[in-house]
Amino acid sequence: MKIAIDGPAGAGKSTVAKKVADQLGYLYVDTGAMYRALTWKALQANVDISSGEALLRLLNQCNLELKVESGTLKVMLNNQDITAEIRTRDVTNLVSEVASHQQVREAMVQLQKEMAAKGNVVMDGRDIGTHVIPDAEVKIYLTASIEERARRRYEELLTKGHKASLREIKQEIRDRDRKDKNRETAPLKKAADAVTVDTTGLSIDEVVNRILKIVYQNSKQGV
Ligand code: CDP
Ligand code: CDP
Numbered sequence: 001m002k003i004a005i006d007g008p009a010g011a012g013k014s015t016v017a018k019k020v021a022d023q024l025g026y027l028y029v030d031t032g033a034m035y036r037a038l039t040w041k042a043l044q045a046n047v048d049i050s051s052g053e054a055l056l057r058l059l060n061q062c063n064l065e066l067k068v069e070s071g072t073l074k075v076m077l078n079n080q081d082i083t084a085e086i087r088t089r090d091v092t093n094l095v096s097e098v099a100s101h102q103q104v105r106e107a108m109v110q111l112q113k114e115m116a117a118k119g120n121v122v123m124d125g126r127d128i129g130t131h132v133i134p135d136a137e138v139k140i141y142l143t144a145s146i147e148e149r150a151r152r153r154y155e156e157l158l159t160k161g162h163k164a165s166l167r168e169i170k171q172e173i174r175d176r177d178r179k180d181k182n183r184e185t186a187p188l189k190k191a192a193d194a195v196t197v198d199t200t201g202l203s204i205d206e207v208v209n210r211i212l213k214i215v216y217q218n219s220k221q222g223v
Contacts, residue, residue: 001026002121002135003215004128007142008177008188010149012199012207013124016142018073019208021122024215028068029115031125031132033075034108035099036086037064041077042098049094052101059107089162093172096179099126105185126180129191138218139194140211148200149173 003026005017014030021028038059039049047054065076075083085091098104105127112132116123123132129139144152150170157164180188190196195214199207 001137001215001219002116002133003123003138003140003211004133004136004191004194005122005124005140005142005211006126006128006130006188006190006194007140008149008180009173010153011142011144012152012204013142014073015204016199016207016211017122017124018068018071019204020211020215021068022071023208023212024120024122026120026122027115027118028073029066029112029121029123030073031108031112031123031128032095033066033073033086034064034111035095035104036091037075037077037082038062038104038108039091039095039098040082040086043090043094049098052103055098055101056103056107059104064111087160089157089164089172092176096176096183100179100183100185102185109186126188127186129194130189131186134191138211138215139191140214141190141194141196142207143196143198144200146170146174 003020005013007013018028038055041062042049042055042058045058047058049055063078067074067076074081075086109132112123115121116133129136150166150173153173154164154166154169197207197210
């Protein structure tokens with residue numbers, strides 16, 4: 001079975017998708033981490049992120065690997081562990097521009113389709129149900145109020161010892177959502193056959209259980 005989870009920033013996609021994959025024994029693919037890894041590399045290599053061509057050239061020189069080790073996702077680029085580096089605010093605030101280029105998206109989607117073809121998978125991102133695995137048996141559109149999404153990100157940053165202001169984080173999330181929803185190529189959009197799960201006020205486990213219920217209902221129907 002293929003499970004696609006899409007939605008805006010801070011909806012809980014990666015946390016929940018990883019847990020769902022763990023419970024089912026499926027492969028987990030965090031597609032946002034792939035765009036983040038390329039953004040980090042572009043910053044390191046001083047590559048102009050307004051050029052899709054330059055970014056594609058850079059991507060073609062990279063060996064990008066996603067591994068789940070003891071329940072945590074590890075992102076490796078040319079054998080370097082960049083798991084923490086890709087979550088910095090610098091990367092976060094530039095990743096939507098990198099991800100807006102058609103050349104970049106085509107190459108990423110190709111890699112993602114290859115991973116999805118390996119078998120049972122839970123994949124999260126922005127265009128999974130609409131473009132990467134349009135034939136996914138289960139499609140979830142995960143969302144939550146902007147206040148809650150900003151608060152979650154803010155608390156996450158504080159836990160990691162970063163300084164942040166809730167107002168700034170909220171604005172950054174708003175800006176990123178706007179860019180992701182309005183780009184020309186494969187914008188963030190609920191797939192027509194996706195089930196919306198509003199996670200406002202729900203704990204991680206409650207969301208995981210809701211999604212597992214949807215998965216079991218689908219498998220009983222023999223989809
Ligand atoms: O976890 P968070 O919601 O902050 O973002 P992410 O899933 O790590 O994705 C980071 C960025 O990558 C998004 O804001 C999008 O610009 C881009 N992205 C995308 O365009 N398509 C995807 N399938 C996944 C991410
Ligand atoms: O991937 P996405 O940006 O959609 O969200 P995430 O990175 O999985 O979750 C953002 C933060 O919200 C994390 O710190 C999660 O632990 C937290 N979270 C939460 O508090 N309650 C939920 N129901 C889901 C996530």
